[in-house]
Amino acid sequence: SLHAEGFSLINETYPESLWVPQPAAIKRSSNKLLQTLIAKKIGFAIPETIFSTDPVAIEGLRERVGDIVMKPLGRPFASINGLPSWFFATVIPATQTMNYEGLGLTPMIFQQLIHKLFDLRVTVIGNRVFGCKIVSDQVDWRTAQSKPETLYTPFELDKEIAEMCLLMNQQLGLNFGAYDFAYSNEGEQVFLEVNPNGQWGFVEEKTGLPLSNA
Secondary structure (H helix, E strand, C coil): CHHHHHHHHHHHHCCCCCCCCCHHHHHHHCCHHHHHHHHHHHCCECCCEEEECCHHHHHHHHHHHCCEEEEECCCCEEEECCEEEECCCEEECCCCCCCCCCHHHCCEEEEECCCEEEEEEEEEECCEEEEEEEECCCCCHHHHCCCCCCEEEECCCCHHHHHHHHHHHHHHCCCEEEEEEEEECCCCEEEEEEECCCCCHHHHHHHCCCHHHC
């Protein structure tokens, strides 16, 4: 495809340049299944998660954990009727009957809903780690990212969590990563995902954290 050819060209044109991160590493580490496996191996707390098109498996997850979240496995956007559309995390209550029509076309991520006090965006740049507390009434805070009621403040991370983020970056071959955690009602920092090419400017703007100097 044109996208794949362009990616290959960019990736190989400047092999000695400093990439943040390196394009091949972005592509590899964007794999949500790989992220989940590495996060579990490292020791992050993670929600019970399945990648599936199987209604029986999905209903089994719902019976075990109750409310779940559905997320896209690949890119979180698509063109619908010529217009770009974003797909955010969608809550499926335990009481809701699911319609599985069309699910067989592509796997989706189905994940235990973490009842949270707030979200954490952890930005790793090189060997520096910055924590940002995000208070929002949305399951996926990105749907309210620019709303005035969404609050952003610096957050001092546990040393263990910071070191685990650095280790995960190392295992993914990244020198940058934007990590999302849910801070649960029980006080546990639960890993959700890492974006190897995530936004960070809004964190600096909202909190004053010196990310651009890192």
